[in-house]
Amino acid sequence: MSDQTDDSTAGCPPIVRMGDPVLRQVAAEVADPTAPEIQDLIAEMTVSLAEAGGIGLAAPQIGIGRRVILFKVPDARATDDPDDGPCPLTALVNPSFAPLDDEMALGWEGCLSIPGLRGEVPRHQRIKVRGTTPEGSVFEAVLAGTRARVVQHEVDHLDGVLYLDRMTDLVRLGFTEEIMEAEAARKWLGADAGTGEQDG
């Protein structure tokens, strides 16, 4: 216990972890994406995401069962797919997506609600995303690669689904430190396990 206050986390809602029932519930549609309470929610999520150092966050992860997500793709995580690439922090209200084809891709994911672990998860390579911006505009885009992966991970959170539920081979699950160590030593993973921030 300390009497010192850490200003960097002041007002920052804590990220709930696996086991909290809110992460297993279906979040409610937002009737008015431009409502002040939704703007406040997005502001709180932005602070929590920055504090945690992830690339995506869904409202249930700060204990709020509403259909709101944040995502971004840092330069280091973007793939060379023409529909991927770095993207700035984006907020979407009531997001949904549809796969554009049958192509699936395996990639490593972490989750701020399951700290310390990484797993290899199959996701649709290319999706069409729809949602509403916090300004009330329609957002529609084709996303691929990391962009598509992070959006699928965050929309799953709105439906009470965690990346572990999507894994098809639990051998490809482990603690980040051990995976990085093993990869550096023996390259047994074969694929980039993620050296930078990537949790959502």
Ligand SMILES: [Zn+2]
């Ligand atoms: Zn997550």
